[in-house]
Amino acid sequence: xxxxxxxxxxxxxxRNLIARLGQRILEGGxxxxxxxxxxxxxxxxxxxMDLLSWANRIREHYKGNKIHxxxxxxxxxxxxxxxxxxxxxxxxxQTGSPRYGFVDPEPVQxxxxxAKDNNVTAVGLVxxxxxxxxxxxxxEVCDRIRExxxxxxxxxxxxxxxxxxxxVADRLKEAGLSCYGHNLESxxxxxxxxxxxxxxxxxxxxxxxxxxxxxxxxxxxxxxMGEDREDRIDLALEVxxxxxxxxxxxxxxxxxGTPLEKQxxxxxxxxxxxxxxxxxILPQKEIMIAGGRTVNLRDMQSMIFTAGAxxxxxxxxLTTLNQPxxxxxxxxxxxxxxxxxxxxxxxxxxxxxxxxxxxxxSKNKSEALLSV
Numbered sequence: 001x002x003x004x005x006x007x008x009x010x011x012x013x014x015r016n017l018i019a020r021l022g023q024r025i026l027e028g029g030x031x032x033x034x035x036x037x038x039x040x041x042x043x044x045x046x047x048x049m050d051l052l053s054w055a056n057r058i059r060e061h062y063k064g065n066k067i068h069x070x071x072x073x074x075x076x077x078x079x080x081x082x083x084x085x086x087x088x089x090x091x092x093x094q095t096g097s098p099r100y101g102f103v104d105p106e107p108v109q110x111x112x113x114x115a116k117d118n119n120v121t122a123v124g125l126v127x128x129x130x131x132x133x134x135x136x137x138x139x140e141v142c143d144r145i146r147e148x149x150x151x152x153x154x155x156x157x158x159x160x161x162x163x164x165x166x167x168v169a170d171r172l173k174e175a176g177l178s179c180y181g182h183n184l185e186s187x188x189x190x191x192x193x194x195x196x197x198x199x200x201x202x203x204x205x206x207x208x209x210x211x212x213x214x215x216x217x218x219x220x221x222x223x224x225m226g227e228d229r230e231d232r233i234d235l236a237l238e239v240x241x242x243x244x245x246x247x248x249x250x251x252x253x254x255x256x257g258t259p260l261e262k263q264x265x266x267x268x269x270x271x272x273x274x275x276x277x278x279x280x281i282l283p284q285k286e287i288m289i290a291g292g293r294t295v296n297l298r299d300m301q302s303m304i305f306t307a308g309a310x311x312x313x314x315x316x317x318l319t320t321l322n323q324p325x326x327x328x329x330x331x332x333x334x335x336x337x338x339x340x341x342x343x344x345x346x347x348x349x350x351x352x353x354x355x356x357x358x359x360x361x362s363k364n365k366s367e368a369l370l371s372v
Contacts, residue, residue, distance in 0.1 A: 131162030279308025
């Protein structure tokens, strides 16, 4: 067989595999780890565009044209005890990041008012510290959550680090918290490469406490930290195992002063391909594109929805700037997408309250998967 004919035959097999797996997902099935690894190693731009097209079909099938918008308010900034190598707020690094204690009610209420004006579904209360324990600070956090719930249209969310007791999770639920952000950040294998002050298992335990309390989970990670493609697939599978409702995909924005300040940025097509794989693996979940999209995707930002994204973080990030909310809203309008999201995760099928990996690598080889 000639070289051009071999290439054409391989392309046909890839297209057939994408279509076969896409159709399986539309019919309610799942893809395996081995199948996902074949897809994420596709190199041809033509094949990647085919993958994006199927991811878009899956998004439209399960999510329609609704887009979940989220914003955050930095409730406590800087001087964090943890050494996450991507984060400008760690006390271990000299980044010039702002530092201040837990905020008064006014900035939080301002964020809620702005969110209401922009049709934002959820506002996350975010704090730079190791975690939340019982005591006066928990009382103050619960006060902020109650104020957010009583005075705003948007759903009050929170991302407050590690939780080490069931009592803390239960208190947050009683205060009115319905969704907690706690990223796994990366695969279990790669996690020690970017954080050594706590473990991947510490994050899983936190999520288990929250699920026991009846709180929905917002959990994803960061791509572009030097991980390989297999790590990205394993992160998505870990997220599937913990049954997160919202799955943030952040793209590393290297911050001067952090250990990752000179990390090479991912090519835009690699980012879009990864988003598509998250949609294939997590078809019913809200795949939210968060930090790093403006600096990494630039003029290709609107393609995140073609790649399967169904949620967007709007407004500024914790320590870096985003594009104006008005520009994001115009982008959604131009694409025929609707930010008036109000289903409260009713379209998602829960896997129950248990956390933990439930995926295994099969014996299949790529060549077998690519057979027509």
